[in-house]
Amino acid sequence: MTRVVVTVMPKDGVLDPQGQAVERALRQLGFDEVDGVRIGKRIELDVPAGDAEGTARRMCEQLLANPLIEDFTIKVDG
Amino acid sequence: MTRVVVTVMPKDGVLDPQGQAVERALRQLGFDEVDGVRIGKRIELDVPAGDAEGTARRMCEQLLANPLIEDFTIKVDG
Amino acid sequence: MSAESTLPLHRQLGLTNDEFAHIPTLIGRAPSDPELVMFSLMWSEHCSYKHSRPLLKRFPVTGKGVLQGPGENAGAVDVGDGWAICLKIESHNHPSAVEPFEGAATGVGGIVRDILAMGSRPIALLNSLRFGELTSRRSRHLFSRAVAGIGHYGNCIGVPTVGGEVMFDARYEDSCLVNAMCVGVVRADRMLRAAAKGVGNPLVLIGNRTGRDGIGGASVLASAELSDDDADKRPSVQVGDPFTERKLIDCCLDLADADLLVSLQDLGAAGLTSAASEMAAKGGLGLDIELDRVPLREADMAPAEILVSESQERMLAVVASADLDEVIARCRRWDLDATAIGVVTDGGRFVARCRGEIVVDLPASALTDDAPTYAVPIAPALAPTPLDLADVPEPADLAAAWRGLLGRPSIASKRWVWQQYDHLVGAGTIRRPGGDAAVVRIPETPRALALTTDSAEMHCELDPRGGGRATVFEAARNLACVGARPLAASDCLNFPNPEKGSTGWRLQQVIEGMSEALEALKVPVVSGNVSLYNESPERMIYPTPVVGMVGLLERAEASVGQAFRTAGDLVLIAGGGAPRLDASAYLGRADGAPAMPDVAAEVALIDFLIGAAEAGLLESAHDVSAGGIAVTLAESALAADIGVSVALTQGRRADEDLFGEGGGRVVVTCRPDAEAALMSRAGGVPLARVGTVGGARVEVQLGATHVHLELGDARVAYESAIPEALGR
């Protein structure tokens, strides 16, 4: 098996209510200068060795990411 | 400003129902061999240059992660 | 991008050549590009109702207690002691078909802001949903994600989702329906309106920043049939932000209480363009807006984009100059951005400036009042022919057929849906989802509201006028079953393309039938919405007029439930009409000729139910609808976990007697010592005792035929159907 890390982030231009709320909260905690907070998912999984990248891509297209509002990137470990 | 990436993952031993559900769903989609799915957060933010790492660490300790159930890692871009 | 880009801009934007040619006659010159985009959106079906407006005039919209009819953000009626309620139902069908979670969520957000724009506090949400059969993977996805989106938004803003309906049919496979209704309360003398007032008053934009959300959404998503090129429509998906919506509710109600708002309007379809032009046109005044002052989420937005962005969770307010600082300060206290973006002017012009340049200068009314209207073709469809029972196979095992019906997703328990909705928040929900109508307390009064949404879509397909009546009477009957007097209605007319075939005629006939029933009930339509073009190259939806109706209970504690109460109580059937399988859920298809609802009989039945409930004579009441009396009895028994045993008169065939629909019939129960009093009230309403409550079975005797279900078996079929269909 190969360890794969998928990151799913809100598309540029798509509202990220969570990032927006956390940015306001950090400012109120005194981190006045924090900016550009975006929050997404990090998904770690083991897939059969071989075409791990391709497998992960199909997983993203079919389930892990919503192409309308999210972008994904895939990193194969090792 | 410096771009910082914070990842927050469920602690080992802390059950991750979302990860388990996604693993089940992937198997149903025919990815029979997928395993060890774990889901956490990826938080991207810009902090003032200088001690970006330290600032991010304080953000994690004060808000971004709950040490009881989560581990965090910090990556400073550049 | 192929043929599209070769078209002239106005055609790409969805304006016809005639509409384009008409613009200069209104504004005395050719429109600038931003102006053209504004016209294309404001004159889209979604914003202008250009194909339905002439037909909507038929609805009864006045009556005692009406404080606001159609034409505002929501309708309003008086409910006594100086309180008014506001109601409106609206569709979000096309966005939900593209992205069900966010589409349904933002649909809830939009209708809540319509209620908020009246200065009223939202106290209840309902939704009416239609999807393809759950055997379809796509429909399972759309259904489960839409429900999740509705729950996510409604739960997070703290408005209880107390009712609604879900129906599955292949006719909705390509065009699902997601209609959301909201009800609010406000002191009648404190109600707000959209009309701009006071030349020189500042215009304040409150809430989320403006991004590229849903640009072109109004025209692209809501006014054309969805087809294979949906992908092109996807970039404009809007993401709901219920946390900001909750702050908007708290903030706007705070500003209204403090008397700091002159007028208020939500930003919905066509964003700032629609909100501002409606405020100006309604007030007979103008607005002068500086686009540079609009807070943006993305720096590089063009004037046209800022003017039509459909970013959610924004409200537009006119305030007195002297109050501006206080208004902004209060918004800050609620952790919301608020910015003065312009002023009210006289002369009725909509002016927008960008970096000192005037980019828009139009008579506001040109965008709203001067929108074109079209007469839809009125081509009657063939009259339906009654079902020939010989064509309907008679089931060998009636009990199995009964169990099967209880296990049909369209009839089975919707617990899986409403358990994901916070239907309690606010501590005012007296009757929870799952009954004929929800009942919620009217705060600070002894009264309560009953709420329901209904549609008789298959009936409307076969006989639109009768279906229109059936839709309204079903809603009114549901309210009467809980003991409430029907007060007012909002309607959402979901139809296919009215320019094709008999759809235009069906639209007209449905409105005619609805109006006849509403007039007989003295229930006005005070608001509503139209969603057309719900069809794909392969499939047209049934004509689906969803009516959202609100009823009043003078004493909250007098409401009646559908659950049986006590073993030994008597079971009676109120109302008449022979059960028929035509267009029934049991038949499962729009076939046959359902009977035309008898207006006088339906009204008499409703009056009887309300009177009996007020007199405290009813232990339970539940109307006969989808699945016939067999399903009605099973539902009342399951709700109470007590059995029942009845003997029914035989008609043409046992399955029709058990599962037939039509006619206004209600199963009521009473204490034995209340039977005489109940009978004496019946007057012209047929009322017959058919059995008693008790035991652990639901049993029916039909002449020599005996059919029964064990409560346990019935419960399994009824409760597990939807979770199993979804593989949960």
Next chain:
Amino acid sequence: MVAVVRFPGTLDHDSAARAARAAGSEATYAWYADSELPAGTRAVVLPGGFSYGDHLRPGAIASRAPIMAAVRRHAEAGGLVLGICNGFQVLCEAGLLPGALRPNASLSFVCRQAELEVADTETPFTRKAPATLSIPIKNHDGAWFGDPATARIVLRYKGENPLGAVDAVAGVANAAGNVMGLMPHPEEACDPLLGSTDGLALFRALAAA
């Protein structure tokens, strides 16, 4: 006087205040951005809702709001603090109660009546409460996670475990017993018209403070 704390996104403050009054105490609101509780506060309620939209982790952002320092002082001085649903999540995030609230096993929002049994009758909140309570639950992240061996368990779900909490825990208290959190909504069970009055017991305890 019972002070009901309001954060941005708090939803049940009015219901909680109404319940407190129904139980015989005066009720007022405390504002998240203030640094002091209202004068005369004897007991504090952190009501339900979606403070800060439940973003990041339910209760996380609210637990860092200015008013929480005053709530902490009130608790350390032995004053009663009741956290309901989101308020429970806030108290756990603030470290005033043990454990954390995780997503429900169903991964979906669950709104239904719940049957509870009182597991600890020695807290000020439960001393006079009936042995079993019927109170609605309505939450998305209500599965308590923690060590039942060390935590003071006050309420458990009877029969099934609807949210998948460790040891079917529905409510916990701090060691001293003056700070309690629960996922069920007692303010929704204080009126016969709503089907149950079992929630009044908890608000009576606050009124007695």
